[in-house]
Amino acid sequence: MNIKHSFKIAYKALKVNKTRSFLTVLGVLIGVTAIMMMVALGSGAENLILDEISGFGGETIVVRPGKQPTGPTDIAGTLFNDSLTERDVELLRRKSNVPHAEKITPFVVVPGNVSYEGDTYTPFMLGGDVNFFVDFYDAPLLEGDTFTESDAKQLSKVAVIGDKVRQELFGESDALGKDIQIKDQKFRIIGVLAKRGQVAVFDIDNLVVIPHTTAQKYILGIDYFHEFIVMARDVDTVDRTIVDIEATLRGAHKIDDPEKDDFFVVSLSGAAEQIQTVIATLTAFLSSVVAIALVVGGVGVMNIMLVSVTERTREIGLRKAVGATEKEIMQQFLLEAILLTFIGGFVGIVLGGILSFLVALGLAQFVASNWSFSFPFSAIVLGMGVTTLVGVVFGLYPAKKAAERSPIDALRYE
Amino acid sequence: MADKLIEAKNLRKVYGEADARTVAIDDISLDIDKGDFVAIMGPSGSGKSTLLHILALLDKPTEGTYIFDGRSIDKYSEDELAKLRNEKAGFVFQAFNLLPRTTVLENVELPLLYSDIKESDWQERALKAIRIVNLEHRLKHESAQLSGGEKQRVAIARALVNDPEIIFADEPTGNLDTKAGKDLMEIVANLNKEGKTIILVTHEEEIAEYAKRIIRVRDGKLESDTKTK
Ligand SMILES: Nc1ncnc2c1ncn2[C@@H]1O[C@H](COP(=O)(O)OP(=O)(O)OP(=O)(O)O)[C@@H](O)[C@H]1O
Ligand SMILES: [Mg+2]
Numbered sequence: 001m002n003i004k005h006s007f008k009i010a011y012k013a014l015k016v017n018k019t020r021s022f023l024t025v026l027g028v029l030i031g032v033t034a035i036m037m038m039v040a041l042g043s044g045a046e047n048l049i050l051d052e053i054s055g056f057g058g059e060t061i062v063v064r065p066g067k068q069p070t071g072p073t074d075i076a077g078t079l080f081n082d083s084l085t086e087r088d089v090e091l092l093r094r095k096s097n098v099p100h101a102e103k104i105t106p107f108v109v110v111p112g113n114v115s116y117e118g119d120t121y122t123p124f125m126l127g128g129d130v131n132f133f134v135d136f137y138d139a140p141l142l143e144g145d146t147f148t149e150s151d152a153k154q155l156s157k158v159a160v161i162g163d164k165v166r167q168e169l170f171g172e173s174d175a176l177g178k179d180i181q182i183k184d185q186k187f188r189i190i191g192v193l194a195k196r197g198q199v200a201v202f203d204i205d206n207l208v209v210i211p212h213t214t215a216q217k218y219i220l221g222i223d224y225f226h227e228f229i230v231m232a233r234d235v236d237t238v239d240r241t242i243v244d245i246e247a248t249l250r251g252a253h254k255i256d257d258p259e260k261d262d263f264f265v266v267s268l269s270g271a272a273e274q275i276q277t278v279i280a281t282l283t284a285f286l287s288s289v290v291a292i293a294l295v296v297g298g299v300g301v302m303n304i305m306l307v308s309v310t311e312r313t314r315e316i317g318l319r320k321a322v323g324a325t326e327k328e329i330m331q332q333f334l335l336e337a338i339l340l341t342f343i344g345g346f347v348g349i350v351l352g353g354i355l356s357f358l359v360a361l362g363l364a365q366f367v368a369s370n371w372s373f374s375f376p377f378s379a380i381v382l383g384m385g386v387t388t389l390v391g392v393v394f395g396l397y398p399a400k401k402a403a404e405r406s407p408i409d410a411l412r413y414e
Numbered sequence: 415m416a417d418k419l420i421e422a423k424n425l426r427k428v429y430g431e432a433d434a435r436t437v438a439i440d441d442i443s444l445d446i447d448k449g450d451f452v453a454i455m456g457p458s459g460s461g462k463s464t465l466l467h468i469l470a471l472l473d474k475p476t477e478g479t480y481i482f483d484g485r486s487i488d489k490y491s492e493d494e495l496a497k498l499r500n501e502k503a504g505f506v507f508q509a510f511n512l513l514p515r516t517t518v519l520e521n522v523e524l525p526l527l528y529s530d531i532k533e534s535d536w537q538e539r540a541l542k543a544i545r546i547v548n549l550e551h552r553l554k555h556e557s558a559q560l561s562g563g564e565k566q567r568v569a570i571a572r573a574l575v576n577d578p579e580i581i582f583a584d585e586p587t588g589n590l591d592t593k594a595g596k597d598l599m600e601i602v603a604n605l606n607k608e609g610k611t612i613i614l615v616t617h618e619e620e621i622a623e624y625a626k627r628i629i630r631v632r633d634g635k636l637e638s639d640t641k642t643k
Contacts, residue, residue: 016513323499325493325497328496406473408473411472
């Protein structure tokens with residue numbers, strides 16, 4: 001018997017048993033759909049989280065004054081602590097002290113709001129080097145320029161603003177060159193940052209950056225800093241750099257007992273590691289959900305296949321009685337199983353794709369605006385592969401057992 | 415002396431073990447010539463069906479030698495046995511055993527699927543077999559739409575379609591009324607007249623009257639073997 005006949009028989013058998021064929025297809029379909037959805041949504045979530053933290057430079061080290069806060073009330077303490085000084089910056093910048101530091105940028109936090117012609121807005125305002133954001137956080141200028149070292153030295157009243165701040169104060173009209181009011185001082189806008197959104201802990205669009213010297217002298221009336229951000233050369237040198245920073249600052253502050261530190265160091269590599277752990281956990285969780293989906297889908301297919309073949313033991317007996325060989329019986333059932341699982345798998349992939357697309361749309365709308373639809377090829381291979389394999393194995397195994405019986409045994413089976 | 419189609423020597427068939435052990439046929443020897451028409455008779459449970467299944471190559475004896483068409487069945491491979499079942503033998507079951515939700519034509523074509531016959535000849539062959547059992551007007555009917563007598567005629571057409579040497583029938587009239595049974599037996603007797611060897615199991619004397627030879631079994635043993643015509 002040739003393969004064409006096998007196909008014919010298989011097709012006829014499927015057509016004759018419409019309900020059973022439909023149920024089998026449904027079993028495969030549900031399995032594949034579940035797998036597709038789990039994988040698609042899982043990888044969507046993973047992408048989202050990876051995206052969120054991708055701005056997190058693992059090389060970033062933050063130095064803050066005072067004790068490491070243990071609760072939200074401690075944070076206010078760091079704003080009024082005067083332990084981080086200009087001299088500390090100079091010492092840290094010396095290669096002999098901290099050899100692996102790429103760049104050290106001191107910042108002050110400027111509370112309050114900005115206004116332009118009566119419009120007032122409360123941005124996140126910092127005194128510091130705006131180039132830090134341009135260089136390390138990949139926030140290019142939309143127009144204008146950044147300020148320079150000499151602006152800092154001359155206490156220039158200049159500002160670079162983020163896209164949202166521009167929108168709020170100027171709408172569609174030009175912002176560049178305009179003077180905005182901070183406290184009772186006028187600052188000229190010399191640069192506007194391009195729309196960038198959230199990067200690491202900063203909402204770039206909501207930033208206003210002015211030279212730290214200007215902020216210290218004209219607005220805050222202080223000569224210390226709220227924060228140093230140190231960039232290590234790479235992730236591997238972060239730990240050594242932290243040790244160097246601590247040694248340098250302790251020397252400068254004449255501290256010999258680390259318990260009495262008047263500053264603390266936070267490394268984002270620690271945070272990045274934590275996030276890595278979170279992702280690993282998430283991935284493991286998703287994998288087990290997918291595994292469960294696979295098992296559920298597989299058991300469904302297995303069940304329907306076992307029933308469908310067992311139910312047809314008499315048919316197998318009859319076919320053998322009229323001259324079918326074992327091989328021909330097996331061929332028929334193999335083709336049937338493949339046809340069923342293929343149809344179910346195909347529809348399942350399409351359905352799973354559509355459903356996860358809809359869910360992704362919903363999530364993007366209501367939960368996380370930057371949730372993106374992702375449909376990994378591996379899901380198709382996995383979903384199709386496993387259900388087809390299960391279908392074929394559990395279709396063939398009972399068929400083989402039935403085909404091995406003597407025709408009369410199979411015919412008498414009930 | 416006619417050609418021997420079947421030679422069975424000391425056939426035994428034992429089912430089960432220990433307490434459940436049943437000797438269904440016990441030391442039966444018989445020869446059947448080509449063109450013969452044999453009725454196997456005996457009380458219920460005497461082993462008629464078991465014997466017929468072995469002779470029809472649907473089952474194997476536990477002991478004894480069975481020579482079909484000049485060769486011991488031990489010497490045939492499974493695939494060769496399948497080929498014999500397909501080409502040399504046709505089987506009619508008491509319970510019809512038609513494929514459900516399948517038309518008369520497709521049911522009759524079933525053995526052809528497993529034969530070497532070209533697909534283009536299938537329909538013609540099937541129609542020829544259906545004509546013999548007078549069912550031309552039911553070609554597209556599915557099995558559920560047929561009467562018992564019609565079903566059994568479909569089964570006979572299916573047994574005939576590959577033009578076998580011998581036809582085996584296990585109580586083919588068992589589920590039919592007297593009239594339908596008689597019609598069926600006319601067809602069977604005609605087939606024998608045209609040269610087909612027939613072996614059928616029955617417990618109805620009227621049916622056995624159509625045969626040329628009656629073999630009686632009791633408790634798995636051969637009781638008598640008489641030529642009637
Ligand atoms: N598959 C089997 N397993 C166990 N015992 C069996 C099996 N088939 C038949 N038997 C036993 O073998 C004996 C002969 O059975 P068989 O079906 O050949 O009888 P029979 O003469 O055809 O009876 P009936 O006229 O009722 O059809 C019976 O006792 C039956 O119980
Ligand atoms: Mg019987």
